[in-house]
Amino acid sequence: MTVHLDARPPTVEARAQARAPRVRFSRFDMKYSPYLYVAPFFVLFGIFGLYPLVYTFWVSLHDWDLLAVDHEFVGLANYTALMGDTDFWHSVVNTLGIFVLSTVPQMLLALWLANLLNRQLRARTTFRMAVLIPNITSTAAVAIVFSALFGQQFGMFNWMLDLVGLDPIGWKTNRYASWAAIATMVDWRWTGYNALIFLAAMQAIPRDLYESAAIDGARSARQFWSITVPLLKPTIIFAVIISTIGGLQLFTEPRMFHAGTNPIRGGPLRESQTMTMYMFENAFAPHFNFGYGSAVAWLLFALIAIVALINVLLIRKLGGSVTGED
Amino acid sequence: MASSRLFAASRLTYFALIVTGIMSIFPIYWMFVVATRSSDAMGQLPPPVTPGGNFGANVAKLFGNTDAYFLTGLINSAIVAVSVTTSVVFFSTLAGFAFAKLRFRGRNALLVVIVATMMVPTQLGVIPLYMLMTKLNWNDRLPAVIVPALVTGFGVFMMRQYASQAVSNELIEAARMDGCNTARIYWNVVLPALRPAAAVLGLLTFMTTWNDFLWPYAVLNDPENPTVQLSLRALSDGYYTDMSQVFTGTAIATLPLLLVFILFGRQIIGGIMEGAVKA
Numbered sequence A: 001m002t003v004h005l006d007a008r009p010p011t012v013e014a015r016a017q018a019r020a021p022r023v024r025f026s027r028f029d030m031k032y033s034p035y036l037y038v039a040p041f042f043v044l045f046g047i048f049g050l051y052p053l054v055y056t057f058w059v060s061l062h063d064w065d066l067l068a069v070d071h072e073f074v075g076l077a078n079y080t081a082l083m084g085d086t087d088f089w090h091s092v093v094n095t096l097g098i099f100v101l102s103t104v105p106q107m108l109l110a111l112w113l114a115n116l117l118n119r120q121l122r123a124r125t126t127f128r129m130a131v132l133i134p135n136i137t138s139t140a141a142v143a144i145v146f147s148a149l150f151g152q153q154f155g156m157f158n159w160m161l162d163l164v165g166l167d168p169i170g171w172k173t174n175r176y177a178s179w180a181a182i183a184t185m186v187d188w189r190w191t192g193y194n195a196l197i198f199l200a201a202m203q204a205i206p207r208d209l210y211e212s213a214a215i216d217g218a219r220s221a222r223q224f225w226s227i228t229v230p231l232l233k234p235t236i237i238f239a240v241i242i243s244t245i246g247g248l249q250l251f252t253e254p255r256m257f258h259a260g261t262n263p264i265r266g267g268p269l270r271e272s273q274t275m276t277m278y279m280f281e282n283a284f285a286p287h288f289n290f291g292y293g294s295a296v297a298w299l300l301f302a303l304i305a306i307v308a309l310i311n312v313l314l315i316r317k318l319g320g321s322v323t324g325e326d
Numbered sequence B: 001m002a003s004s005r006l007f008a009a010s011r012l013t014y015f016a017l018i019v020t021g022i023m024s025i026f027p028i029y030w031m032f033v034v035a036t037r038s039s040d041a042m043g044q045l046p047p048p049v050t051p052g053g054n055f056g057a058n059v060a061k062l063f064g065n066t067d068a069y070f071l072t073g074l075i076n077s078a079i080v081a082v083s084v085t086t087s088v089v090f091f092s093t094l095a096g097f098a099f100a101k102l103r104f105r106g107r108n109a110l111l112v113v114i115v116a117t118m119m120v121p122t123q124l125g126v127i128p129l130y131m132l133m134t135k136l137n138w139n140d141r142l143p144a145v146i147v148p149a150l151v152t153g154f155g156v157f158m159m160r161q162y163a164s165q166a167v168s169n170e171l172i173e174a175a176r177m178d179g180c181n182t183a184r185i186y187w188n189v190v191l192p193a194l195r196p197a198a199a200v201l202g203l204l205t206f207m208t209t210w211n212d213f214l215w216p217y218a219v220l221n222d223p224e225n226p227t228v229q230l231s232l233r234a235l236s237d238g239y240y241t242d243m244s245q246v247f248t249g250t251a252i253a254t255l256p257l258l259l260v261f262i263l264f265g266r267q268i269i270g271g272i273m274e275g276a277v278k279a
Helices: A012-060 A076-082 A086-117 A124-136 A137-148 A156-163 A175-203 A207-215 A218-232 A233-248 A252-259 A275-283 A288-315 B001-007 B011-035 B039-043 B057-064 B070-101 B107-117 B124-136 B144-151 B154-165 B167-177 B182-209 B213-219 B228-237 B245-279
Strands: none
Touching: A012 A137, A012 A233, A012 A288, A012 B070, A012 B107, A012 B124, A012 B144, A012 B154, A012 B182, A076 A288, A086 A175, A086 A218, A086 A233, A086 A275, A086 A288, A086 B011, A124 A175, A124 B011, A124 B245, A137 A175, A137 B011, A137 B245, A156 A207, A175 A233, A175 A252, A175 B011, A175 B144, A175 B245, A207 B001, A218 A233, A233 A288, A233 B001, A252 B228, A275 A288, A275 B124, A275 B213, A288 B124, B011 B039, B011 B167, B011 B245, B057 B070, B070 B107, B070 B144, B070 B154, B070 B228, B070 B245, B107 B124, B107 B154, B124 B144, B144 B213, B154 B182, B154 B228, B154 B245, B182 B228, B182 B245, B213 B228, B228 B245
């Protein structure tokens, strides 16, 4: 064991020498560690998010089967086949129908609900929690419950129709009724969530805007449409884009709404088969035709982009703003 | 005053909110009602709306059901949701910190990419993802549903937004003066400051992962190794369907989410609303 007897402080050079690796490390740390921290996201997203999406297009250009060894390049043959595929178009119409039935009432109800929640309320948190509860439940579980509520013979909805003397509705056998039933599930799940998003934006609107409008004699309905809604436009656009992306990919609700044989078809006559379900039916059991399923996926992708764009343009046009800034 | 009148809640406001609240809660309530009744509950008119005393028997039937593998499903879902949540929170706080507080070339461009990924319908990539899992030999196994979910653009963006305002630059500088390297600063200074937002992110991620249906449905085809949502599918697709048993399954699958929500609802609502203003 050696004892360090030199009590003098180390010379400047010695200190610098001791520090040098540390300084170098610190510089390296400052310069490159940020990349290290953001890299996991990009690597994992690249492999499991972006690559599959892009590769879907490549697969869609092939006659690609689960079991086949060779995948013949067929160009756009899958796409041309889809253009003449009545089941595919059926699923496109179903998807759009359910989407319109679910998104339009959902946005209007959410605006109305947000407006209510924006008042000076007692038990404010309780009400907010109550409207958000549908959003946090399990989608598959809720779809099973709604499927029972919409049952033909013993469902609660038909029972209530019967109480007021109306005929029962074939929620699972009538195409449009099944759209309405599925849209109800989607609305039930997302209206409260969107209401909270709108509420957050409403709270950011300065209250003196309303006060001066009130002095000018604008009534509350008019204030809502000419102050609240225009100022909320960016938030509404955001919410609509998000629900377009989610709504056009709808899968779990229509899939779980039907049981029995081949539920992936969304009913015996494909009453409520959405595009994602059609992609699934072709790409996985029973057909395992990856190429055809991939072509459906890319057409759905294109549809999402188009519908999102149309929605944004529509909303920009609707509801002119009184404040003049837009 | 004008504004207090404008924002006053009338009786009608309360009435409308209470009706909305009842409609929001009723399907869940009714799920628990059927779960506590015997199997003929579904064939009764008017439909029963009060709980019965059959819950224990239904639970026993459910866990004894040889098609649903319900217990395996619960355990698997817990494993998947906990791993994914831990990972998402870790990687999101790490990247969020880097984007908010560290300087590096390409930072803004990369952040734009992150935001753009939130708009990408990655669900449409399931076919190549399935092929990839086949190559990795992960089909029917839990890594297939865990690994693709380890990061989310939403999480990174949310943490970045929170870190920009919750972590002061002075604090980071002070830690550097004290000789902390970046990793130490993340662990000792940034992570504690991010805790409230990280908790909300964790709760949201847990709930989303617990609920996930399409991808597990595609890749976990072994009926003996499902997630809980796939057990529910097996239950409801059965040829002979005992609805009180199915509803017991849906109730138990929903219970963890309800518990999380009852305990942390306030924080979850806060997180959703804060995210909305910044987005």
